[in-house]
Amino acid sequence: MKAARFVMRSAGTLIPREVEHFSRYSPSPLSMKQLLDFGSENACERTSFAFLRQELPVRLANILKEIYILPDRLVNTSSVQLVKSCFVDTLIKVRNRHHDVIPTMAQGILEYKDACTADPVTNQNLQYFLDRFYMNRISTRMLMNQHILIFSDLQTGNPSLIGSIDPNCDVVAVVQDAFECSKMLCDQYYLTSPELKLTQVNVKFPGQPIHIVYVPSHLHHMLFELFKNAMRATVEHQENWPSLTPIEVIVVLGKEDLTIKISDRGGGVPLRVIDRLFSYTYSTAPTPVMDSSRNAPLAGFGYGLPISRLYAKYFQGDLNLYSLPGYGTDAIIYLKALSSESIEKLPVFNKSAFKHYQTSSEAGDWCVPSKEPKNLAKERLAV
Numbered sequence: 001m002k003a004a005r006f007v008m009r010s011a012g013t014l015i016p017r018e019v020e021h022f023s024r025y026s027p028s029p030l031s032m033k034q035l036l037d038f039g040s041e042n043a044c045e046r047t048s049f050a051f052l053r054q055e056l057p058v059r060l061a062n063i064l065k066e067i068y069i070l071p072d073r074l075v076n077t078s079s080v081q082l083v084k085s086c087f088v089d090t091l092i093k094v095r096n097r098h099h100d101v102i103p104t105m106a107q108g109i110l111e112y113k114d115a116c117t118a119d120p121v122t123n124q125n126l127q128y129f130l131d132r133f134y135m136n137r138i139s140t141r142m143l144m145n146q147h148i149l150i151f152s153d154l155q156t157g158n159p160s161l162i163g164s165i166d167p168n169c170d171v172v173a174v175v176q177d178a179f180e181c182s183k184m185l186c187d188q189y190y191l192t193s194p195e196l197k198l199t200q201v202n203v204k205f206p207g208q209p210i211h212i213v214y215v216p217s218h219l220h221h222m223l224f225e226l227f228k229n230a231m232r233a234t235v236e237h238q239e240n241w242p243s244l245t246p247i248e249v250i251v252v253l254g255k256e257d258l259t260i261k262i263s264d265r266g267g268g269v270p271l272r273v274i275d276r277l278f279s280y281t282y283s284t285a286p287t288p289v290m291d292s293s294r295n296a297p298l299a300g301f302g303y304g305l306p307i308s309r310l311y312a313k314y315f316q317g318d319l320n321l322y323s324l325p326g327y328g329t330d331a332i333i334y335l336k337a338l339s340s341e342s343i344e345k346l347p348v349f350n351k352s353a354f355k356h357y358q359t360s361s362e363a364g365d366w367c368v369p370s371k372e373p374k375n376l377a378k379e380r381l382a383v
Helices: 002-011 017-022 032-038 045-067 078-093 101-115 120-151 171-190 216-237 271-278 304-314 351-357 376-382
Strands: 166-170 196-202 211-214 247-253 257-264 318-324 328-336
Touching (some): 032 045, 045 078, 045 120, 078 101, 120 351, 171 257, 211 216, 216 257
Antiparallel strands (some): 166 211, 247 257, 257 328
């Protein structure tokens, strides 16, 4: 039945011609080095534009194909319809004028959750789709920002950057800046905040500051989210302590990877909650209210950690949490140290992706403990 519904959608007018055409092609991931080459002194604006004109429709069309096979009740929500029309319009015009896709899609998920109870398989499919949807958006905005920042007549921002990429990104400086931004918010809300204890270890070039080729705004986004969570946990857990313990950060540059570990003593979280922290349908904050302003709220949507992890994974890195319930939490960011290995991680719509959405719920092959132990005396009496 699901396969038939997909065929009907594909055969009808629900999927525009442009989507069907461009989705036949696979996206072409770029490495950080290639993105830098686009912004070199010999960069050609015409070449860059020609690549964007060909690549952006392919990336958008691939993720649009997945939107069309989401549950009907989700696709039919007003917010998801708005996102879909936005993407189709962008695909046809090969430009993006919409800045609120993330909160609008988040609102669509909330509408869907309010309208019906999603089963575990649907929740798993939503997680799979949203990871790919937002990764697609990160990639398209990266390409467009690079082109605009490099070839625009208006020279704004840091002159040492090539587009949005810093060939000599000072990791410790970004850590300190993100910490200060989080500290300011923490002070405003709690009237206190923990201090920073920072250690850097440069294994690759001992004794030298740690620099890599990276996008400072992406790194700042990840760090700000982690610091914000660590500070809140620390202040709330240590409310009656004489003083707050510092947030400890260690930055290590190895031969292949850059690792940033953020440790707090905020009490940690139970093991059963860890996986939920990266779920788009889970949040510990109150549900936000959407309004017509462009600055739609993200707090409360539960998107801080999952989006931060996508930023890490975008160039083949990762972001993980390790909790010691009752003590604290370690958050670790992994990034590639070599620009030639920092290659875009892009979703592609193919048979494997389609099959993922068709997975049915099957009985588990491990016992699930009941809430109450069996009364064996009653079992014997029944026999």
